[in-house]
Amino acid sequence: MKEFDLIIKNGTVVTSTESFLCDVAVKDGKIAAMAQNIEADAKEIYDAAGKLVLPGALDAHTHMAMPFGGTVSADSYMAGTRAAACGGVTTIFDYPVQHKGETIRGLVNSKKEVLEKEACVDYAMHCCITDLNEGEILEEMEKAVAEGITSFKCFLVYKKEGMMVDDGMLARLMLRAKELGAMINIHAENPDLIDYYTEKFLSEGKTSAWYHYMSRPEFVEAEADKRAVHWAKHLDAPLYLVHMADKEGLEACIEAKEEGADVFVETCPQYLEFTCDVYKREDGRNFVCSPPMKGQESQDALWKAIKNGMIDTVATDHCPFQSYEKDWGKDDFTKIPNGCPGVENLYPYMLDAANSGKITFERAVELCSTNVAKIFGCDNKGSISVGKDADIVIYDKDKDFTISVDNMHSDLDHTIWEGKQLHGYPIRTYLRGNVVYDNGDFVGTPGLGEYVKRSPRKH
Numbered sequence: 165m166k167e168f169d170l171i172i173k174n175g176t177v178v179t180s181t182e183s184f185l186c187d188v189a190v191k192d193g194k195i196a197a198m199a200q201n202i203e204a205d206a207k208e209i210y211d212a213a214g215k216l217v218l219p220g221a222l223d224a225h226t227h228m229a230m231p232f233g234g235t236v237s238a239d240s241y242m243a244g245t246r247a248a249a250c251g252g253v254t255t256i257f258d259y260p261v262q263h264k265g266e267t268i269r270g271l272v273n274s275k276k277e278v279l280e281k282e283a284c285v286d287y288a289m290h291c292c293i294t295d296l297n298e299g300e301i302l303e304e305m306e307k308a309v310a311e312g313i314t315s316f317k318c319f320l321v322y323k324k325e326g327m328m329v330d331d332g333m334l335a336r337l338m339l340r341a342k343e344l345g346a347m348i349n350i351h352a353e354n355p356d357l358i359d360y361y362t363e364k365f366l367s368e369g370k371t372s373a374w375y376h377y378m379s380r381p382e383f384v385e386a387e388a389d390k391r392a393v394h395w396a397k398h399l400d401a402p403l404y405l406v407h408m409a410d411k412e413g414l415e416a417c418i419e420a421k422e423e424g425a426d427v428f429v430e431t432c433p434q435y436l437e438f439t440c441d442v443y444k445r446e447d448g449r450n451f452v453c454s455p456p457m458k459g460q461e462s463q464d465a466l467w468k469a470i471k472n473g474m475i476d477t478v479a480t481d482h483c484p485f486q487s488y489e490k491d492w493g494k495d496d497f498t499k500i501p502n503g504c505p506g507v508e509n510l511y512p513y514m515l516d517a518a519n520s521g522k523i524t525f526e527r528a529v530e531l532c533s534t535n536v537a538k539i540f541g542c543d544n545k546g547s548i549s550v551g552k553d554a555d556i557v558i559y560d561k562d563k564d565f566t567i568s569v570d571n572m573h574s575d576l577d578h579t580i581w582e583g584k585q586l587h588g589y590p591i592r593t594y595l596r597g598n599v600v601y602d603n604g605d606f607v608g609t610p611g612l613g614e615y616v617k618r619s620p621r622k623h
């Protein structure tokens with residue numbers, strides 16, 4: 165019997181705090197040993213000389229097969245997690261949305277049924293609550309937390325879609341989550357301002373994708389960000405703000421953090437790369453997502469917080485729609501399904517930022533992997549260290565890669581990242597010791613992904 169299943173030799177291991185030359189040995193899906201020179205038998209020896217050995221990324225924000233915008237997001241759980249594996253993401257967090265009256269158990273089980281067959285990487289869930297079911301949900305949350313669902317989402321928008329929560333619901337959910345060691349994630353934008361501007365622009369015949377941005381500009385997001393932070397501070401309850409895109413809201417979060425509030429901030433690669441100018445492009449509708457990309461000042465503030473540690477995570481909000489669906493809104497921005505692809509681009513994009521010296525590799529690992537695992541209680545994930553799951557990405561700092569729809573592994577027929585040049589790229593992904601991506605090819609298996617049971621937060 166071989167002592168190990170796999171030894172990755174001669175690579176540079178990167179954690180959120182340091183980088184060092186080290187061999188990594190894997191047994192039964194776990195990292196079993198780490199040392200300078202492991203001389204032992206293994207079924208597979210991989211020579212990673214000159215390469216970086218990174219923990220797999222955890223994409224804390226995806227919407228696979230999500231009914232939304234009059235259709236369903238274009239990546240099935242199979243296609244979306246296949247793309248994830250090829251971008252070095254070894255765990256996704258899905259956002260299943262509760263139908264009115266549905267129980268958490270019903271919602272989770274319906275998704276697990278599909279994921280057990282289709283998932284190519286591991287998966288966790290943040291459940292989007294839309295209805296308290298006369299208080300039943302608050303009761304049920306206890307069981308959900310015990311079963312590893314330790315975060316729930318509230319939309320402060322999407323009234324017409326039936327997904328919005330009101331303040332009374334929000335307060336109850338935040339307090340109950342706090343009590344249970346769980347957390348509420350919030351999508352913050354002001355719905356009434358969006359409605360006001362939308363009606364106004366439509367009545368003026370202003371219908372291009374640019375008016376998607378103009379109907380939800382910076383202050384519309386900031387107002388809701390500030391409100392969410394205000395609640396978190398005064399209820400003394402933890403809060404995770406998803407897809408932060410504006411400067412003023414970000415500043416409110418930073419201020420709250422400095423006062424010691426448990427406020428966590430996520431942003432997305434699309435906000436770091438694009439500004440609202442994309443909505444003036446011929447293909448502007450492909451970039452339509454909520455919240456929209458903002459101006460340069462906001463983007464600069466996001467990068468500053470990426471660099472100084474005030475943003476906690478980068479996740480994708482992967483929610484793609486095919487070109488024909490985006491085209492529904494060619495002449496009316498309100499008919500464009502909201503959402504963009506990104507699950508395969510997250511880690512390569514942030515690692516490219518590290519490779520060019522914008523941030524350190526340790527910081528890229530912290531933002532895309534270690535912090536996500538810590539914040540959301542994935543105890544076996546997020547680091548290359550003995551005892552953790554062997555979710556490992558081999559990264560070649562010298563490999564040049566140009567993103568194109570032709571080299572992506574999602575089912576989408578276009579990408580907002582078309583033509584983006586990256587210096588450095590993942591060449592291999594291991595999921596619990598199994599190779600699932602190898603030099604451009606998906607080599608994993610649908611159904612190999614497992615449910616990640618998460619731990620509650622410690623008070």
Ligand code: URP
Nearest residue numbers: 351453454481483502503
């Ligand atoms: O436009 C987006 N972001 N679509 C997905 C749903 C959401 O708000 O996260």
Ligand code: ZN
Nearest residue numbers: 351407454455
């Ligand atoms: Zn959202």
Ligand code: ZN
Nearest residue numbers: 225227481483
């Ligand atoms: Zn989202």
Ligand code: ZN
Nearest residue numbers: 563564587588
């Ligand atoms: Zn190059």
